[in-house]
Amino acid sequence: MIQPINTDIATLKRPAMPATKTDQQIVTDLLDTLKAHQDNCVGMAANMIGRPKRIIVYQLGPMQIPMINPVITTQSAPYQTTEGCLSLPGQRPTKRYHNITVRYQTSDWQTKTASFTDFTAQIIQHEIDHCDGILI
16 A cells, blocks of 8 residues: 655664564555655655655556665765655765675565675665664
């Protein structure tokens, strides 16, 4: 179900709790909400819909990919960029990495490790920052 976007900075700054199998509805709600905002949003974290769980989703072409309990395990090639956020007005400068490796669980709870580059890596870093209570 499409959920309203959380704009409360105090709750957005709280680190998320690990997700469990009982949080499957949050994955569905995030995917639905991302799809509803696909014209101006390429990724979302659960706290952006008011759910303090470590779950993110991101857009990859026509597909929407969920990541449960994501953790960046390696990163390289830092750069400065400017980002916006659906939960916050305006754009802000931030540091990102061109290359990252992430350990996460899929929506069927399989543990995976995958590497990402460039814009996809940037999206994932932004959403994992949300899980950690870090705002741009």
